[in-house]
Amino acid sequence: MKALRCENQKLSVAEVPVPEANGEALVRVILSGICNTDLEIARGYAGFEGTLGHEFVGVIESMPEASASARASQPGEPSLTVGLLTPGDRVVGEINAGCGNCELCRAGDSRHCARRTVLGIVGRDGAHAEFLKLPPVNLLPVPGEVSDERAVFIEPLAAACGILERVSITKDTRVAVIGDGKLGSLCAQVLAATGAAITLFGKHPNKLQIAARRGIATIVIDKANPGSGKFDVAVEASGSPTGFDLALDLLRPRGILVLKSTFQGFTKLDAARIVVDEISVVGSRCGRFQPALDLLKQNAVDVESLISEEFALADGVQAMKRAAASGVLKVLLRP
Numbered sequence: 001m002k003a004l005r006c007e008n009q010k011l012s013v014a015e016v017p018v019p020e021a022n023g024e025a026l027v028r029v030i031l032s033g034i035c036n037t038d039l040e041i042a043r044g045y046a047g048f049e050g051t052l053g054h055e056f057v058g059v060i061e062s063m064p065e066a067s068a069s070a071r072a073s074q075p076g077e078p079s080l081t082v083g084l085l086t087p088g089d090r091v092v093g094e095i096n097a098g099c100g101n102c103e104l105c106r107a108g109d110s111r112h113c114a115r116r117t118v119l120g121i122v123g124r125d126g127a128h129a130e131f132l133k134l135p136p137v138n139l140l141p142v143p144g145e146v147s148d149e150r151a152v153f154i155e156p157l158a159a160a161c162g163i164l165e166r167v168s169i170t171k172d173t174r175v176a177v178i179g180d181g182k183l184g185s186l187c188a189q190v191l192a193a194t195g196a197a198i199t200l201f202g203k204h205p206n207k208l209q210i211a212a213r214r215g216i217a218t219i220v221i222d223k224a225n226p227g228s229g230k231f232d233v234a235v236e237a238s239g240s241p242t243g244f245d246l247a248l249d250l251l252r253p254r255g256i257l258v259l260k261s262t263f264q265g266f267t268k269l270d271a272a273r274i275v276v277d278e279i280s281v282v283g284s285r286c287g288r289f290q291p292a293l294d295l296l297k298q299n300a301v302d303v304e305s306l307i308s309e310e311f312a313l314a315d316g317v318q319a320m321k322r323a324a325a326s327g328v329l330k331v332l333l334r335p
């Protein structure tokens, strides 16, 4: 099969064997999405070598005999998702695969399992390929009304939902989101669904438009930003070090700074300001998929507008270049 590989910091679309399922589910990929993390990995972040990609929608090709996948609901999921998954079902898949034995895994949440692998990021070949494999417990069925083009956004959307696991946000919370890229736009939309007043800060009026059309207040970042010292929570999703400074400007004393971007290398942070203003700093990475699937089902978020372009998997290297170009949002790959 074809796979977009990163080896010795070199990208290529290679012919590789279809993964051996070995007790896991084999999934035929319908669409995969290029994430900024893929671009960072190609630059050497996380030291990953192998098939890139962790955002996908696919169809189950085969399931392991024993499991027949009676999927139990997991902590943090609003509803029971017990169902039998069988070959032919359209699915998305959570990207952290735990050891299955530690306390965290036994409690149904492998996101911080010390021995986890992560699809296309840590020790596990990813989704920019014709096939991938994941433990059956990671897979969730995609409701019929959610198109492939929307379902492929489930992972970044879940990452945005993950903020709500880390910070309590009510309709009275004043939230600033910094960054008008894919992540910032999704964070703003997910947080707006709580009823809270969200203001999205960005540099590109055309990108801010996507959130503005959903009724979210948007502000173009310039020298004198209104709203300094006014926000209870600031979400840094710009991936740019200057986003930190802006976040600290915007927060009220004892506000909460949520960090969503994984920067490569170190970032300068004004620690004295955090002490003096008694800011709480909260990291946030992956979220559960079910709340994100519910948002897609309810049409509560606009993800289609974030699609810039679709490439054939065979043109994956070119697609990665395109995804790194300024002004480009989501680039999709179709095997």
Ligand SMILES: [Zn+2]
Binding pocket: 035, 036, 037, 054, 055, 155, 156
């Ligand atoms: Zn991602």
Ligand SMILES: [Zn+2]
Binding pocket: 098, 099, 100, 101, 102, 103, 104, 105, 106, 110, 113, 114, 115, 116
């Ligand atoms: Zn574990």
